[in-house]
Amino acid sequence: MTNRDKNWLDIIKAGGSSGQKAFQELSIFYGPKLYSQILKITKDPALSKDVLQEVFIKTWLHLPKFEGRSSLYSWLYRITHNETLSMLRNEKRRAHLSLSQEVIEIIPGHSSLDGRSADEILSLLNAAVESLPHKQAAVFELKYFQQYTFKEIEKITGTSQGALKASYHIAKGKITSFLHLKLNHSLRETSKL
């Protein structure tokens, strides 16, 4: 855990108006990262804001019990992931997602991606990320989707760049295999018909 996170936690645990102010600072720092994470799954800015509100409420409620065994971002990432899926399940909004904001674009030139929609690929990509351990998923989220440098991620998570690079490399390999498997399987099924 970074010194910055530890300082926020100490102030928040102490309570009072200083705690509330520290929580606002924490939210300004982590909010954009968590919002992007939510938006990648919901593709709906309004819904993403609702989810983030719930994430902040849960974070505020449970932060005093956070023991710091993982980095604060990793913990927040997990809460956000669970809350996003929970909200989608409860509101059954998955059906409307394709009408919303584009999260990825397909660059032509890859045989497995030809003729696939961005929504289809994003669904597979999200499923692939979901299959990863949370720490790997968190690193992949920051590096691949939010395009932070390893140096920046080190500052966010408090994990060394070497460890982050190894984690990202493993995550990338798993996701590539997942996509390859799913897309080729789908291709075989289509050619059978």
Added chain:
Amino acid sequence: MSTDKDILKHIKPVEPKIPSDDFFSSLAAKATKKEQKQNEDKSTINRIILYYSSAIAAILIIGMIVFQQFNMPEKDINTKTLSLANISTSEIIEYVEQHLENYTTEEIIDLASIVLEEEIDLISDENFLPENIQFTDIESYISEEEIELFEDYDLYEFDENELLIF
């Protein structure tokens, strides 16, 4: 054409429009206020529960008092019974003789019936009279005392059951 290993290079994330810092700050402020409100709501609910508990406790206490009031006459009877136990037989007889005229024969018969009905199960044919007293003794006692009872009837015309009832 690219290989499968390069697939992620062909999927480019679109940079999302991120709201301003003010948005995240206000969201955080709402979260802390909402939590405070939830705590206040919990406090209100606890107060309501306390009021209802107090009301229920009061009702139970009142119920117990009323219940005791209903039971009070029985306790009085028990007290009177205990008091009677302390009065000697001679005192009771004396009281009855003094107040006998206050009652009609029918009233006495009725009262005696009630007493006998309560105690009848405790008295068997065998132990109704003490062992050393016979009917002849009673007969002679009545004639000696010149008590005019049952003038028109012979004492032996009554069976024991009738005597017990009377």
